[in-house]
Amino acid sequence: MSEIIIETPAIEQIGILYNKLGQGKKVAVFYDTHTAKLFEKDISQELNKQGFHFITIVIEAKESSKSFETAFKVYGDMIQANVDRSWSVIAVGGGVVGDLAGFVAASFMRGIPIVQIPTTLLAMTDSSIGGKVAINHPLGKNMIGFFHKPIIIIIDPAYLKSLPKREIYGGLAEVLKYALIIDEEFLDYLEDYFDEIVALKSPYIEEAIARSVDAKVKVVNDDYKEQSGIRAILNFGHTFAHAFEKLSNFEDMRHGEAVLLGMSCASCLSETLGNISSETTSRINDIILRFNIDPALIQTYFLNVEPAAIIENMKSDKKKADGYNRFTLLEDVGRAYLHYERIDEEDITDAIEQAKAVFR
Numbered sequence: 001m002s003e004i005i006i007e008t009p010a011i012e013q014i015g016i017l018y019n020k021l022g023q024g025k026k027v028a029v030f031y032d033t034h035t036a037k038l039f040e041k042d043i044s045q046e047l048n049k050q051g052f053h054f055i056t057i058v059i060e061a062k063e064s065s066k067s068f069e070t071a072f073k074v075y076g077d078m079i080q081a082n083v084d085r086s087w088s089v090i091a092v093g094g095g096v097v098g099d100l101a102g103f104v105a106a107s108f109m110r111g112i113p114i115v116q117i118p119t120t121l122l123a124m125t126d127s128s129i130g131g132k133v134a135i136n137h138p139l140g141k142n143m144i145g146f147f148h149k150p151i152i153i154i155i156d157p158a159y160l161k162s163l164p165k166r167e168i169y170g171g172l173a174e175v176l177k178y179a180l181i182i183d184e185e186f187l188d189y190l191e192d193y194f195d196e197i198v199a200l201k202s203p204y205i206e207e208a209i210a211r212s213v214d215a216k217v218k219v220v221n222d223d224y225k226e227q228s229g230i231r232a233i234l235n236f237g238h239t240f241a242h243a244f245e246k247l248s249n250f251e252d253m254r255h256g257e258a259v260l261l262g263m264s265c266a267s268c269l270s271e272t273l274g275n276i277s278s279e280t281t282s283r284i285n286d287i288i289l290r291f292n293i294d295p296a297l298i299q300t301y302f303l304n305v306e307p308a309a310i311i312e313n314m315k316s317d318k319k320k321a322d323g324y325n326r327f328t329l330l331e332d333v334g335r336a337y338l339h340y341e342r343i344d345e346e347d348i349t350d351a352i353e354q355a356k357a358v359f360r
């Protein structure tokens with residue numbers, strides 16, 4: 001299991017955690033161009049103070065840094081700095097840095113440890129946890145990668161202060177997902193303290209992160225390599241979301257925004273199949289409406305798109321099996337499951353129409 005700490009300030013603990021694990025204090029610290037500006041000075045100072053020997057690696061702050069080209073260049077920097085198997089990698093950033101640094105760590109000299117210091121809400125609650133690391137292939141996102149669990153995850157919620165609100169909402173989409181799939185009580189909490197969490201107020205933001213981390217750890221521990229289908233519940237809303245992201249060319253719409261619309265559709269579909277009541281669907285849609293998604297985005301990539309086109313764009317989602325999409329749906333709030341059977345296109349269309357009405 002990974003050592004996980006959530007506190008402010010957290011970086012001061014790094015030496016203690018390394019000692020506890022008997023891990024040598026030689027590290028390659030990865031940032032992107034933004035997180036280097038924001039955090040490199042402080043983190044370097046702390047590493048120096050605590051007797052670490054380290055090199056710094058900065059990648060471009062963009063999704064396309066998750067590539068073989070970037071990894072290959074970074075391997076070169078590490079070889080030149082005499083990095084060997086006694087070293088570890090530390091990733092300071094969002095999911096892009098975490099995934100690329102994790103990919104490099106998993107493959108460099110057949111694998112060295114990775115430590116995650118997530119700096120976006122999405123990375124703190126989702127991508128830094130669970131051990132999936134990947135780069136993109138021109139034919140598909142996250143296609144090439146490993147399961148490589150971090151030895152340590154250091155979460156300092158204060159790092160979120162510089163994060164644009166849109167990124168906060170994006171991360172919060174996954175937080176809401178955890179409540180919907182395994183923790184109904186957490187949904188009550190999110191409904192009560194939504195504004196405080198968005199405003200990063202203590203102790204609400206810490207609590208939201210901690211409960212999300214617990215949820216993800218629990219699901220991942222039950223099904224680390226996605227074999228039993230349990231981990232698939234993390235995919236709630238994501239099959240529909242894939243269509244919206246694809247329709248927006250993976251550019252205009254943030255992943256979290258697509259997931260919110262996707263969770264609305266998936267909740268409506270759960271109702272269409274008779275799993276949940278219309279009151280439950282309304283409750284879920286009400287909180288989704290509090291996320292302030294840009295109405296122009298909703299119009300262009302959802303309301304103006306025919307259900308048939310949305311369904312068509314879901315078909316390349318990698319979670320499909322036997323030629324049809326397998327949806328993660330709700331049995332109730334806090335209880336998601338993977339629906340193995342094929343669902344009639346008519347039912348999917350009805351659900352999309354119902355979800356559209358929510359956003360009109």
Ligand SMILES: NC(=O)c1ccc[n+]([C@@H]2O[C@H](COP(=O)([O-])OP(=O)(O)OC[C@H]3O[C@@H](n4cnc5c(N)ncnc54)[C@H](O)[C@@H]3O)[C@@H](O)[C@H]2O)c1
Nearest residue numbers: 034061094095096097119120122123126127132159162163
């Ligand atoms: N491995 C997994 O299990 C997993 C899960 C979900 C998503 N992902 C991956 O995560 C990536 C998305 O991650 P993301 O949303 O964190 O995006 P990101 O890493 O691109 O970060 C978003 C932006 O915020 C900037 N930033 C980071 N921290 C900041 C801070 N504290 N203040 C100000 N700006 C900051 C970044 O430089 C970047 O410009 C995708 O590549 C996705 O595939 C992986």
Ligand SMILES: [Zn+2]
Nearest residue numbers: 174238255259
């Ligand atoms: Zn997601």
